[in-house]
Each structure stands twice: as C-alpha cells, then as structure tokens.
Amino acid sequence: MTYVRVLANDFAARFFLQDFDLSQNKALRTLQFPASPTYCDMNNGSPTALGFLKYVLSTITSSAFFQIIVIYHNQDFNGIKPRGSDWPPFRELSEAERAEEASRHGQKFEMLRELYKIRDFQLVLSASVSGCVAEYATQMLEEAVAEEKAKNGFDDHFPEPVVLYDPHRIQRPDPWIFLT
Amino acid sequence: MRSGGASPETSTALSPPAVGLPQEIIRSIINYIAYDTHTLRACTLTCYSWYIAAAPHLHYTHAIETRSLDQRFWRPNPLWSMHMLGLLPLVRKLRVIDNSYGHHVWLSKALFNRRVLHPFLAFTNLRKLEMDFLDIPSFLPNIRRYFGHFPPTVRSLTLREPKGSRREIIYFIGLFQHLQDLGFRYGWGGSKEEPADDPTLTPPFIPPLRGWLRLTYFTRMGLLEDMINLFGGIRFRFMSLYSVRDTRVPLDACAKTLEVLVLELTDPYGE
Numbered sequence: 085m086t087y088v089r090v091l092a093n094d095f096a097a098r099f100f101l102q103d104f105d106l107s108q109n110k111a112l113r114t115l116q117f118p119a120s121p122t123y124c125d126m127n128n129g130s131p132t133a134l135g136f137l138k139y140v141l142s143t144i145t146s147s148a149f150f151q152i153i154v155i156y157h158n159q160d161f162n163g164i165k166p167r168g169s170d171w172p173p174f175r176e177l178s179e180a181e182r183a184e185e186a187s188r189h190g191q192k193f194e195m196l197r198e199l200y201k202i203r204d205f206q207l208v209l210s211a212s213v214s215g216c217v218a219e220y221a222t223q224m225l226e227e228a229v230a231e232e233k234a235k236n237g238f239d240d241h242f243p244e245p246v247v248l249y250d251p252h253r254i255q256r257p258d259p260w261i262f263l264t
Numbered sequence: 265m266r267s268g269g270a271s272p273e274t275s276t277a278l279s280p281p282a283v284g285l286p287q288e289i290i291r292s293i294i295n296y297i298a299y300d301t302h303t304l305r306a307c308t309l310t311c312y313s314w315y316i317a318a319a320p321h322l323h324y325t326h327a328i329e330t331r332s333l334d335q336r337f338w339r340p341n342p343l344w345s346m347h348m349l350g351l352l353p354l355v356r357k358l359r360v361i362d363n364s365y366g367h368h369v370w371l372s373k374a375l376f377n378r379r380v381l382h383p384f385l386a387f388t389n390l391r392k393l394e395m396d397f398l399d400i401p402s403f404l405p406n407i408r409r410y411f412g413h414f415p416p417t418v419r420s421l422t423l424r425e426p427k428g429s430r431r432e433i434i435y436f437i438g439l440f441q442h443l444q445d446l447g448f449r450y451g452w453g454g455s456k457e458e459p460a461d462d463p464t465l466t467p468p469f470i471p472p473l474r475g476w477l478r479l480t481y482f483t484r485m486g487l488l489e490d491m492i493n494l495f496g497g498i499r500f501r502f503m504s505l506y507s508v509r510d511t512r513v514p515l516d517a518c519a520k521t522l523e524v525l526v527l528e529l530t531d532p533y534g535e
Contacts, residue, residue: 108519110520112525117527
C-alpha cells in the first residue's frame with residue numbers, strides 16, 4: 085500500500101494516498117492545511133508533505149474548487165510569546181531570528197509555487213491567532229508577502245496571496261477560577 | 265444621553281455616557297471584546313446593563329474535570345456554585361474533560377450523584393458539547409434522564425474515546441435531533457473497533473449532520489459505515505481529518521456536499 089509519511093517525527097501521520105482521491109467530491113471548493121508541518125518538512129529536506137499535497141490537489145475535479153488556505157497559528161511566529169507571558173504578547177526579533185523566519189516563509193512560498201503548477205487556486209494566508217496578536221501576525225504575513233514579491237514576484241503563474249485574520253476562539257477560563 | 269426624569273446634574277453624576285447607551289450599542293461593544301476575558305470581567309463590574317451584555321460571553325464555555333465530579337465533599341464545588349448563582353443556563357459550550365494520563369476516569373452513571381445531576385440538568389442552552397471517555401453503556405437504558413435536556417439546543421458534539429458498541433454510540437448521537445457537527449477524537453494508536461450489537465437499539469432521531477466532521481486518529485470505520493446506513497447517509501459540508509484509516513468512507517459519503525477539507529498535517533490537539 086502506498087503511503088506518504090507527512091512528518092519526520094514520531095507523531096507522523098500516515099495518509100494512504102489512494103484514500104485521498106477527491107475526484108468524487110463535486111462540491112469541494114477549499115482545501116486548508118496548517119503552515120507548520122511544511123516548514124518541518126522542507127527543513128528536513130524531505131518532500132513528503134509537498135508530495136502528499138500535490139497528490140491530493142491533482143485528484144480534485146470539482147469545478148467549484150478555487151481556494152487553498154494556509155493556516156498560521158501563534159507558534160508559527162517567532163516573535164509571539166507563549167500564552168501567559170507578560171505584556172506585550174510579542175517581542176522584537178533579533179536579526180538572526182528575522183532571517184530564520186524569512187527563510188521559512190521563503191520555503192513556504194517555494195512549496196506553494198510547486199502546488200500552483202498542479203492547478204490554479206486563490207491562495208489565502210490565514211492568521212488564526214489570539215486577538216491580541218492579530219495585528220502583529222497579519223503584519224508579519226503581509227511583510228512576508230511583500231518580501232516574496234520583491235524577491236521572486238507574483239504573476240499569473242503564481243498570483244499574490246490574500247492575508248486574512250481568522251479570530252482564534254480562545255478557550256475561556258474555567259469559571260471556578262473566579263469562584264475560588 | 266440621559267435617564268428620563270433626572271435633573272441634568274443628577275443625570276451626569278449617576279449616568280456617565282457609557283452607562284446610558286442603548287443596550288444594542290452596548291452589545292456591539294461587548295461583542296468586539298468577546299475573546300478578551302479580562303476586559304469582559306471588568307465590564308461585568310461596570311453596571312447592570314454591561315453585566316447583562318458581558319456575562320453570556322464570560323460564561324460561554326464551562327469546563328468540568330471528570331475527576332472533580334467524584335469529589336463530593338470537596339469545597340467549594342464550582343459546578344454547584346455556578347448552579348446556585350443561576351449561571352449555568354448562560355453556558356453555550358460544555359467540556360467534560362479528563363486530563364489525567366494513564367488512568368482515565370470514565371464519565372459514567374456512577375458519577376452522577378444528586379450534587380452533579382441537579383446542576384447538570386441546568387445546562388439548558390448548550391450549543392456545543394465535548395465529553396471525554398463517556399461510558400455510554402453505563403447510562404443505558406435510561407440515558408435520557410441524564411442527557412435528555414440537551415438535544416433541543418445542541419448543534420455540536422465531540423466525543424473523545426467513548427466507550428460503547430457501534431450501536432450504542434450511534435444511539436447516543438441519535439439523541440440529538442438538531443446535531444450539525446460531530447467529532448471523534450482518539451489517542452495516538454487509534455481507536456479499537458467494537459462489534460455492532462443489539463440491532464434493536466435504534467436511534468430516536470436522525471440528526472441533520474450538515475456541518476463539521478472532525479476525526480482524529482480514527483480507525484472505527486465500521487462505526488461510520490453503520491452511522492451512514494442508519495441515518496440514511498451523512499451530508500457534512502466541512503471535514504477535518506487527521507490520521508484516519510480509510511478516509512474514502514467519509515469522503516465518498518459526503519461526495520455531493522463536502523465543500524471544505526482541512527488536512528490536519530499535525531495532531532490538532534497537540535498530542
């Protein structure tokens with residue numbers, strides 16, 4: 085049975101390729117996946133996540149399909165502090181950290197360009213982060229897009245992505261915190 | 265804006281502008297900060313109208329540790345305190361969670377003593393229900409005594425490693441006649457398939473199931489197939505999958521309805 089190993093660590097999820105034949109799904113319009121694993125993937129030099137996504141994309145026959153959404157969480161930004169840290173919830177990045185984050189974004193765009201060769205889609209970069217860092221996260225993504233535009237440009241073969249903020253619904257604290 | 269009948273001086277002193285705003289404006293302001301718990305708490309202390317607007321957001325989610333249900337003499341009992349304050353009808357999302365590692369506490373009928381059952385019955389406006397390690401067989405056949413007040417409002421149900429045969433689990437799902445979203449969450453290593461039993465156990469309702477299907481480490485394809493047969497198909501529009509054996513079953517069953525597919529490339533629960 086053919087499968088791809090999506091992550092390179094012990095929590096690897098195994099996706100059976102032939103199971104992901106989406107040719108029967110005639111109403112499919114959007115494919116979403118998180119940003120993080122593709123970073124790991126590209127860093128490890130293993131094209132597994134890319135291969136998996138390319139395969140899935142190639143099976144789509146729905147005429148309604150038009151969009152890929154890449155979801156970014158708090159942990160995808162070097163500058164966002166862990167929950168419970170002091171205010172402000174983000175920090176200035178060092179030059180090295182900036183370079184590292186820019187490199188990760190570059191790898192992500194490289195991967196997305198590969199996907200665009202399979203079929204056309206509208207690319208959305210969605211910051212699914214806590215409200216207090218929404219502005220920071222969207223700004224970081226917009227800067228990444230601008231950097232990619234300056235470096236490699238966007239055109240009909242890979243149009244400029246849209247950056248969105250998708251409010252991440254924070255888990256409200258257990259009420260007994262207030263009652264004790 | 266002033267309260268009617270008061271002199272301008274009194275009105276200014278007693279009704280600062282924020283207090284005298286129409287309730288719908290206050291609701292709009294509060295909606296804007298619905299995710300900011302600290303600010304919401306501050307708003308509830310401002311005045312009655314701000315409290316009325318902020319309290320539903322503040323109590324939107326209630327989480328109960330299964331282990332705490334068994335501690336009858338532990339004080340204060342947060343569930344009971346919430347019940348006595350009349351806050352439980354404000355809760356829209358209830359999570360009965362088990363965070364223990366290794367020795368899980370089953371959410372069984374034995375835990376539902378009087379001090380748990382009474383407040384539990386006060387969750388009358390739930391939209392989302394998440395339960396860890398629910399021991400469904402222990403509640404049968406009188407399961408409606410414990411969960412019968414949920415079905416009219418609950419739209420979303422997530423079960424983490426429920427105990428029960430396929431029929432028992434499907435029967436439980438079938439209690440919720442307006443259910444739109446369904447989630448099954450298992451741990452690393454996947455789920456154990458149990459045989460279909462008691463074919464006479466027929467779900468009381470066929471829920472619409474047109475929202476989200478979320479499957480994590482899910483291998484009980486027989487359960488899904490039986491559900492499709494008993495409910496006459498499933499029509500989910502959104503699907504989130506992580507480490508699911510034979511994804512063809514849900515994907516083909518929703519071939520005409522699936523609009524958004526989320527490929528969770530890492531464990532969405534971070535396990």
